[in-house]
Amino acid sequence: MPLLRLVKYYHLPCRNYSSNLSYFYDDLHICLCYNYEKQRLANCFDFNHNMKFDCLEQSVCVNEGQCFQDTSDCPQRAMCICPACFYGTRCQFSSSGFGxxxxxxxxxxxxxxxxxxxxxxxxxxxxxxxxxxxxxxxxxxxxxxxxxxxxxxxxxxxxxxxxxxxxxxxxxxxxxxxxxxxxxxxxxxxxxxxxxxxxxxxxxxxxxxxxxxxxxxxxxxxxxxxxxxxxxxxxxxxxxxxxxxxxxxxxxxxxxxxxxxxxxxxxxxxxxxxxxxxxxxxxxxxxxxxxxxx
Structure with missing residues (x-):
């Protein structure tokens, strides 16, 4: 199905699943469901699933944490999303094993x-x-x-x-x-x-x-x-x-x-x-x- 025609159907998942669905994604987009005048609509963005979250190879995260920046041009802040069993602003601590x-x-x-x-x-x-x-x-x-x-x-x-x-x-x-x-x-x-x-x-x-x-x-x-x-x-x-x-x-x-x-x-x-x-x-x-x- 052509992309332009496919996009027209992106509102259907939000409507069919009511408030149980907050977002969904496909190979090209990620869509957020929201309420607008008693309707459930989708707000979609381009999304690259193959993107490396390493802050342009300058990641401050450890233990394989994913690094996100506030902007790709002249970033001022960065934050880490930690894998399971790790925590801390840099994913530097582990809640598993002995220490x-x-x-x-x-x-x-x-x-x-x-x-x-x-x-x-x-x-x-x-x-x-x-x-x-x-x-x-x-x-x-x-x-x-x-x-x-x-x-x-x-x-x-x-x-x-x-x-x-x-x-x-x-x-x-x-x-x-x-x-x-x-x-x-x-x-x-x-x-x-x-x-x-x-x-x-x-x-x-x-x-x-x-x-x-x-x-x-x-x-x-x-x-x-x-x-x-x-x-x-x-x-x-x-x-x-x-x-x-x-x-x-x-x-x-x-x-x-x-x-x-x-x-x-x-x-x-x-x-x-x-x-x-x-x-x-x-x-x-x-x-x-x-x-x-x-």
Whole structure:
């Protein structure tokens, strides 16, 4: 059917389906249904289904998000449409799988260039509770380290694992405290040094992941009684194996800028290739079930 004749029938779908149909499309057009003098009519536009939504190959979106600009000539704004299980202004966060990042949980509530006293209540509450937990965890780690740093206790296998677990707990508390304070200072725009942010982006989450997995496995190993010589070898190889399961993580972490009309933020994100994402999920699941089976 000739195109000019076909266009005359575009009003029929809107009329036949009443208010249940808001839009429809074919190979050449996309049509919006609207009400006009008690009638349902179609307002149609040319539409290229093969168009690449990459903002003229300058897309700011990650994780395969589609980029849209306000105009093709001299664009001033861009926005991202995220695929399933991703969110954020740049599609930088994922709601699937496992993660350690505080950024998607708290960062959007922190207001840049505003004193802590004038931050939203959820930010002040989180700051207070987290500071209490960090101080309590640090004291607990010190006391546990003093308790298990004993020759008599370390004469048996479980004693060595308890000592290692105490050290790991203390390190986890310190790293988490550094990560939490960095998040606050960076999102409040007090820290803006790009090199510092990049170094912490690639290091803190990696070290925190290693220490958490190490603590889980040390606790699991306490259920097994072995000779001291076997335990020492296991302890050494355990650390090497755990580091090997996460050694790839820092290479896929980077900083992205999130600019809009009201504020500017810097995010630390990790983006794995699809094959490595599967491997990462398997490793996380393996460590997760280890902690359950302790």
């Amino acid at each position: 350690l990042s505080l950024d998607p949980i708290l960062a959007y509530h922190i207001q840049p260039h505003i004193n802590l006293i004038h931050q939203p209540n959820i930010v002040k509450t989180s700051f207070t509770l987290t500071t209490i937990f960090i101080v309590a965890g640090f004291i607990n780690g010190i006391l546990a380290l003093i308790t298990f740093n004993n020759k008599t206790i370390c004469e048996v296998g479980c004693g060595l694992y308890l000592l290692g677990s105490s050290i790991t707990t203390l390190v986890i508390t310190i790293i988490f405290g550094l990560k939490f304070w960095k998040l606050f200072l960076a999102q409040m725009a007090i820290i803006s040094n790009r090199l510092f942010l990049q170094v912490q982006c690639t290091s803190l989450d990696f070290l925190l992941r290693i220490c958490l997995n190490m603590k889980q496995w040390l606790n699991a190993c306490m259920a097994i009684e072995r000779a001291i010589t076997i335990i020492k070898a296991t302890y050494f190889h355990l650390l090497i194996v755990i580091i090997d399961t996460a050694i790839y993580d820092p290479f896929y972490r980077r900083l992205i800028d999130d600019d809009n009309e009201d504020e500017k933020r810097v995010w630390c994100i990790v983006t794995y290739p699809s094959s490595l994402q599967i491997f990462n999920s398997i490793i996380h699941t393996f460590h997760f079930f280890d902690s359950i089976c302790q």
